[in-house]
Amino acid sequence: MNDKNTSLFSEFAPVSTEQWMERVTADLKGADFDKKLVWKNLNGIAIQPCYNAENKITQLKNTGENSQTLVNYRTVTVCCSETGNELAKKAIEEGINGIIFQIISDVKVAELLKDIDLKTITVSFELYTNAVAFTKDLVNFAKNKDLKGYINTRVLSHYVTTGLFDEKQIELAAELIKLTADFPNFKALTISGTEFLDSGANQVQEIAYTLNALVFITEKLKAKGVAVQDVFNNLNFLFAIGLEYFVEIGKFRAFNSLLVEIAAKYGIADFSNTITAKTSIWSKSITDAETNLLRCTTEAMSAILGNVDGVLIDPYDKEFKSASDFSSRIAGNIITILREESYFGKVANPVDGSYYIEEVSFKIAEKALELFKAIEAEGGFYKAFENESIQQQIAEIRLQKLKLISQRRTPMVGINKYPNLMETVDAKLLSEGDVTNPKVLTPRRASLEIEAMRRVTEELVAETNVRPIVQLASYGNLTMRKARAAFAYDFLGVSGFDVHQEESFENAITAANESAKSDSHVVVICSSDDDYDATALDFIKAFRTLNTDKVLLLAGAPKHMDELTEAGLDGVVNMRTDVLVALSAIQRKVQKTLKS
Structure with missing residues (x-):
């Protein structure tokens, strides 16, 4: 072993898959290998417990690039320009490099963005009214500046949560694409898939339905005279991040790969889009709420490794009260620590080549493409949603998820396992039960039914002391x-x-x-x-x-x-x-x- 050229562990013969299986079968003592060791999740994919050089893994192409300029977003609700500007500058002082302004009233862009350096800070906007007037003001303000970010007019979110599609939203999107044409790093069209996952969908459904929605909106914009190239260059996708760590990594990689395939069908070979990931509502809890910090951390890790461009972490207490300065600061610090101290976003594609993740990514992409084609065969996204087939498919997965939680086969700390027995919770904060409307999508916490049961206890305590x-x-x-x-x-x-x-x-x-x-x-x-x-x-x-x-x-x-x-x-x-x-x-x- 003194020879420098001798490879490490060369004295040990490699273990073949056959040898490994023989040993594992003996250790299982007659137990079923598939039931004990092969992971089957609700995406309908089976993941093997072991991989080696004998396994042939199909690597997806075009899975994205690990962002070297990862955007750490914070949401700022704007009721007036001065207050919004102050909150944004405070966030920037705390290390935030991306602001999502929720514009709920008329504001002046110059006052809102006063003293904010657009070269280093990404600014995005959720617009509920007067989007064209606001965007014109923004474009005039940002002349000769490097404007980065996106606009979200909730074109898809509004439809799937209300069941009402407004054709004017397509006209609005077309107008915004024209207005922002001189800013290639600013995206005028946001398509959100968060409502799917937060309503109980699995990752395959989230990818497929989002791509179906993309085709639907692209066709609508084409009819309004917008070039497909301009549509794809203006895309920002907003996704929720679930708790299944490796599956979520695979989800984002699979989506990137399928997006390139969809673009190719339109004859688009080169385009520029962004993906913004947001911590999910589904996975959060009111009981033992501090555990949300751990959930947010792993969710953010999987999104970054999945090659997203920006991450929005909601404060851990957002589900039951207005976020405090403390909880907002902690949420922002999670990404700062991951990016600066853990080197997430600084290492180029660290998961590429991992047999396990490559296998997960490929199988998710395969299943998502299959579902995407099935929806298109039905007549596309709009028809499938109007027929409620999308809602029904999501409901089936949601019920399976809730059953696993109720049976404690899916453990959720502080919800169905390891409760904080020292904690008292105001009954008014707890859910009264599921309020899902089968005709639309309703983002919700997975814990609603267990919260409703806990609420009964708290009301009993209040009544009887x-x-x-x-x-x-x-x-x-x-x-x-x-x-x-x-x-x-x-x-x-x-x-x-x-x-x-x-x-x-x-x-x-x-x-x-x-x-x-x-x-x-x-x-x-x-x-x-x-x-x-x-x-x-x-x-x-x-x-x-x-x-x-x-x-x-x-x-x-x-x-x-x-x-x-x-x-x-x-x-x-x-x-x-x-x-x-x-x-x-x-x-x-x-x-x-x-x-x-």
Whole structure:
């Protein structure tokens, strides 16, 4: 090994896929390889757990370039020019290099952009009224300056969330494209795909429907006399970023590749567009809201590695109050740290060549192209949306996602797992339940149903001035009772009840007698399967002799469930228990007891 030319680990023979599979099959001890190790997500793709030189990976072309001038956006709501200017300059002082002005009233551009260096700062605008007048003012102000950014008139967002398509929006887009013709780095047409993901769609649907919408709008603009080249040179795409880290990286790369294919069909070989990524509404929570910071960080990482041009991170508390100076500053700092200290955006395409990511990107692109063609075959985006087939397809995926969350198979910290039991939440902040209109898209949090269940608890506490107490009564095998008490502690904590630490007892009868007489409203039996076989029935009978009002649960999956239920057991909590169904049933019985 002293030879400098000897390759590292040359004494070790390479491991073939066949050898690896033999070893893994032995380790699985008869378990199904596909079920245990192959990841199947809701995009309908299967990702293998291992790749090596024997695997032939198809690399997508035109997946984009890692932005060396990544834009760190902050949204500024503008009610008047002076206030908007002050907020923008404050953001710039805090390290922000991109401002998205939400213009909700008439403002003067010169006052709004006063002392803002357009060479270093990207300025974008969400325009709700008087877009042409504002853009004329902007163009006059920016003469001989390098104007960078985009305009968003919500041409697609308004349609998919209201079901009303305004033909005047196409005329408006055509006019804005003409007005900004002298500014190649400023995009006059924004097409948003955020509403798809935030309404529960998967990444394949988000890509496909956005491209279908692009074709629809392009055809509309062509009819107004706008050249296709001008359309593609003025495109800014706005996407939400989900929680599936590697899939999101693949999503942006796949979109870039398919966008080039769509452009080629129009005869466009060279064009300039931008992609702006925004942290999603779907993944955010009101309970344990600080966890949103972690979600935003991983979302931003995947977007940057996916080769976007700019990232907008919403403040972690935006879902339940107006963003504070602190939360806005922290949101901006996330990108600053990733860009300056972690070198995201400074290394050219760091994920290129990764077998795993290349495979994910290719499969997402393949599925998205298939769905895109299917929608076009139906008559295109507008017809598919009017027929509600797009809404129905998204609803199917949304229901699957919500089921996985309710079953805790998709863990969400602070929502369905690892709740902050020290936290109290105002019931008014929590959702009353899903308000989805099947005819349109409604961006929403994934946690709405669990929030509604938690709201019931908070309203009960406000009404009775009592927070229901959960007692974990354990006995028997030390290891199993500890494990099941920990599981029950986490599971029931989602309800907002006051879950006490485990109490150990000498035997089942003692545990039954003491817990029946305690101040608790819910009691959970925690022990091993062997102990349940021997004593669970005795525990339940002894408990119900003393108390018939309390909710009595068992942590685990015991045999003879019918017999235990008949004796007075209210239910079980285990890995297969649906958190919404179980906790709602517990709430109903506790409500009845407390209110009586």
